[in-house]
Amino acid sequence: MTEWLINLMELLGxxxxxxxxxxxxxxxxxPSEVILPLAGFTASQGTMNLAAVLLWTTAGSVIGALALYWVGAVLGRERTVALAARLPLLKVSDIARTEAWFHKHGRKTVFFGRMIPIFRSLISVPAGVERMPLGVFTLLTTAGSLLWNTVFVLAGWALxxxxxxxxxxVGMGTNAVIAVVLLAVLVFVGVRLGERRKGRHAAQAG
Known part of the structure; x- marks a missing residue:
């Protein structure tokens, strides 16, 4: 992958x-954790302009995020609820609670989500499903992406x-995020299976 990235930057800058x-x-x-520091290192060698690297990588982040935003917008709330209703262990009420949470914290989630591995990409989809105002989404995504990209590009430049x-x-941080997500999924599944058992026992007792 590193060789491909180097060739791409050598070809297009x-x-x-x-x-x-x-x-x-x-x-x-x-992984942006590879792309951004490598771009910073390449810029430090005089192959690319540092400001141009920050501009183009942030533009790339925004374009990718907007593509996923529109995936969520096309999917829409009704299809999301319909899909949730078909998934085992998931309830429509879970979607309702998620929506309420997103309406309350959506702006902070989009901004800070751009700085969390894995969630950096995924956060754009619910923003599209909930039809967060496009201008607000773009502004928050640009700000969060610029901050994230600047830190990693400058790290590559300095190192x-x-x-x-x-x-x-950063790989250690990514692994920690994955571990937390897996743990949350396991807890969720455990709670739902427990609820089902209690429901069956109550039905039998009745």
């Missing part, structure tokens, strides 16, 4: 880094040939 980040938003397995250290440290 800073716009190549922007394209890579746009793809990273659509395909989360492409030089040791830019890959960024990936190592």
């Amino acid at each position: 800073a716009p190549g880094a922007g394209i890579a980040i746009a793809l990273e938003n659509l395909f989360p397995p492409l 030089g040939e040791n830019w890959s250290l960024v990936e190592s440290y």
